[in-house]
Amino acid sequence: MKTRAVRLYGKRDLRLETFDLPAIKEDEILVEVISDSICMSSYKAAVLGPDHKRVPRDVAEQPVIIGHEMAGNIVAVGAKWRHLFRPGEKFAMQPALNYKGSMDSPGYSYRYCGGAATFAIMPQEVMELGCLLKYEGEAYYDASLAEPMSCIIGAFHASYHTNMGSYEHKMGIAEGGKLAILAGAGPMGLGAVDYALHCDRRPGLIVVTDVEAARIIRAETIFPPAEAKKEGVELVFVNTKDIKDVPGCLKALTGGAGFDDVHVYAPVKAVVEQADQILGRDGCLNFFAGPTDAAFSGMLNYYNVHYNAAHVMGTTGGNTHDMIESLRLTEKKLINPAVMVTHVGGLDSVAAATLNLPDIPGGKKLIYTGINMDLTAIAEFALKGKDNPHFAKLAEITARNRGLWCAEAENYLLNNWK
Template sequence: MKTRAARIHGKNDIRVQEFELPEIKDDEILTKVISNSICMSTYKAAKLGSEHKRVPEDIAENPVITGHEFSGEIVQVGAKWQDQFKPGDKFAVQPALNYLGSPYSPGYSYKYFGGNATYTILPHECMELGCLLKYEGESFADASLAEPMSCIIGAFHANYHTKDFVYEHFMGIKEGGKLALLASAGPMGMGAIDYIIHCDRKPSLLVVSDIDAARLKRAESILTVEEAKRNGVELHYVNTNEVENGEEYLMELTNGEGYDDVFVYAPVKPVVEMGGNILGRDGCLNFFAGPTDNKFSASFNFYNVHYASTHIAGTSGGSTGDMIESLEMTAKGTINPAVMVTHIGGLEAVPETILNLPNIPGGKKLIYPHIDMELTAIDDFEEKGNADERFKALSEIVKANKGLWCLEAEKYVIANF
């Protein structure tokens, strides 16, 4: 079977090519990829090429398929797995394989295994490690977004709290406590807000800060204060550029007590330090943002570490359990990962999108490998509809859904592009 895929051949060298897939082995599974969400970590891999720890040295001769946030349908199942999976099953992939200590994972390391492809082969380790996950929902986009959502969920599980002279960590955010998300009106922050106000372990107070007025306005219009209140959470959106002293203002919202949990969504020193300064007693600061500078550092008040039991947590990625939680909540309609999506495109758009990702505004870029569409902002559908009736129809569909990507839009784009 032939496939088309966007592959890394070297530093800053991604090419969309058609090539032949081998016949699957008894311990492999052939799948059709329906959607893939592009991650900033793919940009890092493309920029570094074989210098990236997950990218093999021989990519010039054996290029690797990009994309690790993908979903689709099973096409053919090797004999070993036929009692567990069948053709037509919908799936998502947990990319953090960690197979026998290997750093390799889909989207970085495999010749035939990655999300920016029309068809891909899942190797034996994917199934042996329980990383091929069945999906019971309808939207393939939502299944693709389960991976970034799992990173969000994992961070909330990783926070911890203590009791005086009880030498045990109590995992998770403080239920009924005060929680702040800093620099968090972007795509991952949107996912976090959605999860917090709909999960089974909620704070009583949630404060979301950012300095981008447009991002804050969008977040507030989609994940509303009223929706949070209906779920028992008092939600505040704060532009820290528009208050005299951002740190003091955030503290005032807690009546001076400080926050039990603070999540920092940007690797910016003043933001990290603000996060530490607004912690209350036994407060946990989670450094969620992944810096590219391996010497990145910030100050932390160790007086408060000693006398107020403040502490730090951090995670990179989510576990398989976190991803299953995301898929289950999505399938039930409890959360809507599509709040993160701002752009749609086809396979040909992948190289330019990945290599320019930091310069493209907005949130998640969602790729449908079987369609022909340049990367297009959802906000531009209406204008493009003046010349193309298909975009006019897409614009009407998303307008009826608060401007968000949705199942109806997905079905339309697959059928018409």
């Protein structure tokens, strides 16, 4: 079986190659990858190369396939797993294995397992840990995006609150409470809004901030506050760019009481400090955004930590239960991970897109591995459609869907793009 894949050989050395996969062993599974979204973690691995904790030291001699937000079809099943899986089933995958203390993970560490490929081999530890997940939804991209959605869901589950005089931690955001999502009009923030509106532990108030007017406008288009009202949630978007007293403005939206939960979606000192200042009593601050600066810090009011029961914590990634929740919510069409997607491309666009990810505006970059296609913003489909009828059709489909990628667009692309 030949595969076409993007492999990492060293720092900033990504190569699109075609090569042979070995025959699967009895404890392995062969899969066809249909979609894979690009994660900032892949950028970090590509830039750091063998200095990355998950990338093998001998990657120059034994290159690895990148990409870990993958979905596709099971092609062949080794004898050990035939009682659980069969060819033709759709799959998603939880890449955070933590197998016997090892940091090895698909998309970082394996020669034959990664999402930026047409075919890949799932190693036995993926199945042993229950990380190869069946998916019964309509669209492959939903299953790819279940991994980043699981990170968001994990953050909601990890937040906690207490009762005065009790040491018991009540896990999860405050039901019916006040939630602030700071720097929240980007891809992960929009995923958080979607989950908060449709999970089983909804807040009564959601305040989303950002400093870019275009992102705020797009967010309001995707999540009209009037529709949020139907879910019993007051949704407010605030552009904080020109506000002198941001904490004062945001606390005023809570009647001065402050927020029960504050999630921070950008590693910016000013934003982290705003989050600390708007916490109410027993408020929980979740620092979601991972900084690249090991010395990143900000001012924290320890008086409030002591006397106001303020909690500060952070999460990175989600677990398998979080990902299963994402898949099930998507299958029931209760959440729509497409709110995170702003660009679509083919396998030939992965290397450049990954290496330049911080400089490409917008949200998630969704890749269909079986095609060649320049990474293209959904907002540019109409312009490109003047010369390419396929882009014209994709522009028509997405325009009918509030500018979002959707199952109809995916089906059209897979059936018509050459």
